[in-house]
Amino acid sequence: MAKKEVIKRADLVTLLKDSKKRGARFITIVTDTDARLVKTPAHLKEIRKISKINGIINSSYEKSINRILEKIGEKPNFEAEPLPWGTRIDNTCLIQYNGKLYVQVNVQKDLDCAYYDDRTKKKIKLAEIVEYMQKKRPQAVKVRTYMLDNINYIKIDGRLIKIEK
Numbered sequence: 001m002a003k004k005e006v007i008k009r010a011d012l013v014t015l016l017k018d019s020k021k022r023g024a025r026f027i028t029i030v031t032d033t034d035a036r037l038v039k040t041p042a043h044l045k046e047i048r049k050i051s052k053i054n055g056i057i058n059s060s061y062e063k064s065i066n067r068i069l070e071k072i073g074e075k076p077n078f079e080a081e082p083l084p085w086g087t088r089i090d091n092t093c094l095i096q097y098n099g100k101l102y103v104q105v106n107v108q109k110d111l112d113c114a115y116y117d118d119r120t121k122k123k124i125k126l127a128e129i130v131e132y133m134q135k136k137r138p139q140a141v142k143v144r145t146y147m148l149d150n151i152n153y154i155k156i157d158g159r160l161i162k163i164e165k
Contacts, residue, residue: 006162012148016057016103017092019156024059027105028052030153031146035115037132044129046118055105055144057093064106064141086145100147107142 007015019025035047066076086097088104095102115124154161 004160004162006164008164009148012151012154012161012163013094013101015154015156015161016094016148017089020058020092022058022157025057025156026054026108027057028054028111028153028155029103029105029146029151031150032152033147033150035129036134037129038134040129040132044117044124044132047124047129048116048118050112050114050116051110052112053105053107053144054109054111055107057103057105059106061106061141061143068141095145100149102145102147103151104143104145107144 030050030052032048032050035049037044037047040047062078062080065078065080069076069078083095086095086102088095089101093104095104115126115129116122117124151163153163
């Protein structure tokens, strides 16, 4: 079992920037984000989502899609378009947007997810909010971006790290 470390958010930035030197890295992160519910009644306005995912940083979306195309016998000629928002920080998995930093992750598996009311801190059952959740389309390669401010834990290179706020 990995020994838990505690680092400041600025050290997380350094850790993620330095990770590119070692190529693609498997990570597990735990995030705490706005649940992004739509058309919610007043009592569900402040719902948060805690997620745990496994993914890969420093990977290429374009190469991932082209590998899939090759596997199914198609010509691997996919070219990714530029980011629709933000600016990639050269040679890193980081994106800067409106003064905030985000990490881009090729999600391999959603491990866990829970919802809670930010006002009362009580857990919310999925059945109570499912009708207000955004509908998602299946994707061959799931690339997500996570604001660094929302990452509570990261496991990388055998290190389990808690991020101080």
